[in-house]
Amino acid sequence: MKFEELDINQNIQKGVAELGFINLTEIQLEAIPYLLESNNDLIGLAQTGTGKTAAFSLPIIEKIDTSNKKTQCIILCPTRELCIQITKDIQAYAKYERDLRITPVYGGSNIQTQIKSLNSGSQIVVGTPGRVIDLIKRGKLKLKNIEYLVLDEADEMLNMGFKDDIDFILAETPLEKQSLLFSATMPKEVLRISKNYMQKPKHIEVENRNEGVKNIEHHYYIVSAKDKYKALRRICDMKSDIYAIVFCRTRRETKDIAEKLMKDGYYADALHGDLSQSQRDNVMNRFRKKNIQILIATDVAARGIDINDITHVINYNIPDDNEIYIHRSGRTGRAGKKGISIIISHSRQKRKLQSIEKLLKKKLTLKQVPSGKDICEQQLLDLVEKVVNTKINNQIEDFLPSIQEKLSHLDRDDLLKQFISVEFNRFLSFYKNAQDINISNEKKQKIKKKDRKYDDKSEIGRAEKGYTRFFINLGRKQDLKPQDLIGLINDTTQKRNIPIGKIDIMRKFSFFEVDSDFENIILNSFKSTYYNGFGVIVETSKKPDEKDNKLKYRSVKETSKARKKKRKTSSYNRKR
Numbered sequence: 001m002k003f004e005e006l007d008i009n010q011n012i013q014k015g016v017a018e019l020g021f022i023n024l025t026e027i028q029l030e031a032i033p034y035l036l037e038s039n040n041d042l043i044g045l046a047q048t049g050t051g052k053t054a055a056f057s058l059p060i061i062e063k064i065d066t067s068n069k070k071t072q073c074i075i076l077c078p079t080r081e082l083c084i085q086i087t088k089d090i091q092a093y094a095k096y097e098r099d100l101r102i103t104p105v106y107g108g109s110n111i112q113t114q115i116k117s118l119n120s121g122s123q124i125v126v127g128t129p130g131r132v133i134d135l136i137k138r139g140k141l142k143l144k145n146i147e148y149l150v151l152d153e154a155d156e157m158l159n160m161g162f163k164d165d166i167d168f169i170l171a172e173t174p175l176e177k178q179s180l181l182f183s184a185t186m187p188k189e190v191l192r193i194s195k196n197y198m199q200k201p202k203h204i205e206v207e208n209r210n211e212g213v214k215n216i217e218h219h220y221y222i223v224s225a226k227d228k229y230k231a232l233r234r235i236c237d238m239k240s241d242i243y244a245i246v247f248c249r250t251r252r253e254t255k256d257i258a259e260k261l262m263k264d265g266y267y268a269d270a271l272h273g274d275l276s277q278s279q280r281d282n283v284m285n286r287f288r289k290k291n292i293q294i295l296i297a298t299d300v301a302a303r304g305i306d307i308n309d310i311t312h313v314i315n316y317n318i319p320d321d322n323e324i325y326i327h328r329s330g331r332t333g334r335a336g337k338k339g340i341s342i343i344i345s346h347s348r349q350k351r352k353l354q355s356i357e358k359l360l361k362k363k364l365t366l367k368q369v370p371s372g373k374d375i376c377e378q379q380l381l382d383l384v385e386k387v388v389n390t391k392i393n394n395q396i397e398d399f400l401p402s403i404q405e406k407l408s409h410l411d412r413d414d415l416l417k418q419f420i421s422v423e424f425n426r427f428l429s430f431y432k433n434a435q436d437i438n439i440s441n442e443k444k445q446k447i448k449k450k451d452r453k454y455d456d457k458s459e460i461g462r463a464e465k466g467y468t469r470f471f472i473n474l475g476r477k478q479d480l481k482p483q484d485l486i487g488l489i490n491d492t493t494q495k496r497n498i499p500i501g502k503i504d505i506m507r508k509f510s511f512f513e514v515d516s517d518f519e520n521i522i523l524n525s526f527k528s529t530y531y532n533g534f535g536v537i538v539e540t541s542k543k544p545d546e547k548d549n550k551l552k553y554r555s556v557k558e559t560s561k562a563r564k565k566k567r568k569t570s571s572y573n574r575k576r
Contacts, residue, residue, distance in 0.1 A: 001029055007036055008062045011096035016058070019092055025051035030204040035059035041179045041201035043194055045186060047330045050206060052152065052182045053089045060124070060148050061090065066099035069121025071141065073148040076129060076169065078156040080106040080277070081284065085306040086152065087126045100124070105131045105141070108277035115140045129157065129165035136172055143172045154183040154190045160300075161481035161505070163189055170197050185323055216333035218360060219367045220343040220353060227437040228344050229260060230369075232316065234437075235342060236266065236294060237375045237427070240382040244312035245305070246296045247319070247328050252499040252515065257316065258296040265426070271297040274497065299324055308334045315343045318352050320502075322359045342367075347439050369438050372431025379427050383420065467501045467513040470522060471541040475508045478534055485512060488536075493518075493525045511541055 003021045004013060024032065027046040035042065036059045046052055060073050077083050087104040094100045103122035105114045107130050118125070118140055125132075125141065135141035149170070151157070157166060170193075179198045183190050194201060223231045236242055248254045251272040258270035269283050269292050280301075286292045288307060297305075299319065310332045319325050325341075332339025343364070345353060357364055370378075407415060421428075474480045482503045489498060489512070498521070501513030514522055519540070526538035 006032060006058070008058060012058065012061055012093060015093050015095040015097075016054075018095070021054070025055075026206045027051055027204065028055045030206075031055040032058055034202065034204075035178075035180070036062060038202075039178050041198040042181070042204065043198070043201045044180070044182045044204045044206075045184070046182070046204075046206040047184045047326060053086055054093065056150050056152070056180050056182060057086075057090045058093060060150075061094050061097065061100065063148075064100060064123050066097060066123065069101070069123065070145060071118075071122060071125050071143065072146055073124045073150070074132070074143055074146050074169075074173070075124065075126040075150040075152060076132065076157065076166065077126065077152045078128065078160050078162065080108055080128060081305055082153065083126050083128055090124065090126070102126065105135060107131045111135070129162045129169060132169055133165055136169070143169070144174060146173055147177055149173055149177055149179045151179075151181045151183075151193070154181050154193065155185045155187055158187065158189045161483055164479070164481070166193065184327065215337065216329055216339045216341055218329065218341050218343075218362065218364045220345050220364045221367055221369050222345050222347055222439045223369060223437050224439060225346045228316065228346070229257070230437055231344050232257070232314065233261075233264065234370050234375060235312075235314065235344075236261075238370050238378050239311070240379060242293055242312055243290060243310055244294050244314055245302060245310060245328075245331055246294060246314045246316050247302065248296060248298060249317040249319075250499045250501060250515070251298060253316070254296050254298055254301075261294060261296070266294055267292050268294040268296060271295055271301040273298065273301055275301075299328070302328075302331075305331060307331075308337065310334070311339060313339070313341045315341070318343055318345060318349060318356075322356050325356055326359065369436075371436060372434030376424075376427050376431055380420065380424060383424060466516060467499075468516045468519045468522075469511055469513050469541045471537075471539045472510050472512065472526075473508070473537040474531055474534065475506045475510050477508050478532060480505060480510060480531075485510065488529075488531060489514070489522070492529050493521055495521070498522075 001024050003016050003024060006013075006024075008016075027044055027050045031042065031044055032055055035056070044052065044055060057075075064072055075086060077086060083104050083106045087102055090102050094102070101117075101120075101122040102124045103114065103117045103126070105118075105125060105127035107128060111131070111134065114131070114135070115138070118135070127135075127141075132141065136143065151166070154166075179201070181190070181194055181198065181201070221231055221235070232246065236244070246257065248257055251274055254270045254272045255274075258268050261268035269286065271280065271283050271287075275283065283292070283295070284305070287295050290309075295302075296316075313328050313332045315325065315328060319328070325343075329339075329341035332341060343353070343356075353364055410418065472485070474485070482505060485503055485505070486500055489500065495518075498518045499515040501515075502511075503513075504511045522538060523540070526536055529536040529538075
């Protein structure tokens with residue numbers, strides 16, 4: 001089905017046509033006609049990059065009453081970047097709907113500007129949960145009369161700890177409304193929201209939503225852990241027009257990789273949680289303009305990135321959760337274009353690769369890391385093609401006589417060598433004695449012991465020191481969220497550069513991982529700490545399992561009793 005066949009007004013048709021939209025994607029084909037005709041709730045399950053924004057926004061634009069300036073639709077999304085992207089998309093679709101106003105509201109930006117926009121009237125508000133709550137509490141955003149509610153990337157919002165925020169916002173909306181929930185996965189919390197806040201929703205599930213997009217190729221390379229950065233360089237050097245996101249596990253690793261690439265002459269930069277909002281915006285603007293070819297990012301920092309032209313997604317580390325691999329790879333191969341998702345693996349990750357293949361329902365293709373000769377040949381051909389396709393400027397005619405005189409002593413072959421060497425000597429010198437870093441069957445036994453020194457959780461070239469897991473006696477019962485825990489760690493240690501790994505929030509306690517270099521700082525800093533009047537206990541912990549959790553919880557109760565007894569004894573002694 002084509003967009004021009006949809007029952008939407010000519011103004012929207014004109015805006016969509018200018019964007020070059022012709023055929024509907026699968027989720028659009030299922031959702032748009034249904035939403036145009038029905039006011040019932042809907043759940044759409046589809047991975048990122050499948051056209052979800054148009055699927056929910058085109059029907060809403062069609063049905064919004066532009067003569068009424070009050071807020072009629074609220075769209076919630078997990079990140080600032082996605083909020084901005086959704087707003088831009090809707091503005092593009094509604095380019096010729098002159099009376100329609102869309103306001104994005106998100107943290108890290110001037111709230112007074114957003115309040116001013118809301119006060120002047122805005123039928124559609126797109127926001128992140130934190131800023132939406134702030135505006136509700138200030139009385140500047142009123143949701144009691146909205147007709148349309150959209151939860152976009154609901155699973156991501158819950159993964160980021162916005163469960164209570166979403167509950168608060170949904171409680172502010174009327175019972176009679178159309179609720180649309182879009183998610184790549186359907187975890188228990190998303191299912192809970194659908195049961196509590198939706199009325200007999202229609203389910204739309206894009207076939208094989210966990211399957212890799214059909215126009216994405218999935219490749220993997222096997223190298224020794226110590227050669228992963230070399231492999232990354234060679235992969236990038238084989239594609240002179242590469243426009244890629246490289247995913248790393250930790251903030252420190254992200255910074256290290258970016259610094260190495262920039263030092264080696266690549267147009268690269270890092271996107272991670274230590275950046276201020278202005279720094280983050282600067283990096284993203286440069287990446288969108290392709291002033292950065294290679295963006296190195298953590299999963300959290302990359303949420304909300306929505307760019308259609310990304311050629312490669314490179315997994316410097318295989319994620320713990322295979323679903324995350326699906327999310328990562330979905331950032332390439334968009335808008336009908338081809339894309340390549342790459343895993344740089346080592347020899348002990350065969351089972352992990354097989355589990356990804358099972359989820360993808362397709363085989364990963366083993367590729368050989370290119371040799372120095374392969375790279376030099378490819379770079380040379382790319383340079384020649386660039387020269388051939390360069391448009392000649394006729395103004396150069398005025399300078400030809402002096403140029404010809406300067407080069408008169410060179411024959412054709414020598415002239416070619418001289419010009420090519422100007423651009424090409426860097427690659428020739430760097431890869432002059434480059435060794436084969438692929439792991440063959442013969443090499444596996446030799447490097448097996450060496451590989452044990454490394455792990456995906458460690459930074460470049462670091463031994464398998466990794467991260468230390470900590471127990472903390474705070475959990476959901478104390479209203480602890482991941483962002484609260486991160487803030488508590490930063491405030492208590494008075495440091496902002498501590499790499500924080502996985503966080504697990506339980507009901508009465510939690511676990512978090514921190515770079516092992518900071519283990520003593522964590523233990524010493526939390527000796528006399530309180531959180532909302534609650535005494536904090538932090539201890540090192542083993543890997544999580546049910547038995548260990550129960551033992552830890554029991555130790556907390558015993559420690560708490562001991563502290564209470566100590567306080568009572570001290571109080572009694574003071575009275576005496």
